[in-house]
């Protein structure tokens with residue numbers, strides 16, 4: 001009897017977790033307002049380190065397709081700026097790439113000299129629990145009180161995620177209590 005209840009509780013938790021994973025996908029525009037470019041010496045490495053990527057998130061590359069493209073490559077190719085054998089190539093100028101697995105995702109621009117000029121980015125998707133975001137990644141002051149020079153696209157999502165996660169656990173506790 002007790003085992004059945006436990007099984008049910010676990011099932012409920014798994015469903016809730018799956019729901020959370022799907023519903024909280026964030027869209028990250030590479031380079032923020034600057035987009036995908038070689039103008040302005042955008043530090044894409046720095047840009048990526050300010051984000052907490054998760055499976056299901058969408059990486060958006062916006063650029064002029066006349067001048068750039070997006071190639072997903074291996075780590076050695078990324079390091080060497082080798083665009084000769086990409087895993088995939090995107091070239092619409094408005095490319096949304098959905099992250100489907102954890103780990104590193106390496107992208108570079110295949111136009112001659114662009115990767116060498118810094119047009120490359122490593123999207124590293126960590127194994128981070130949805131219900132326990134690191135406190136340091138969360139804004140410690142209300143969004144309204146923060147100045148808006150470079151708002152992160154994901155910042156409001158963190159609050160939303162937290163809300164959803166809390167809601168999920170509250171529901172789970174509720175269901176378990178009555179199972």
Ligand SMILES: [Cu+2]
Pocket residue numbers: 037038067068069109110111114115119
């Ligand atoms: Cu380029």
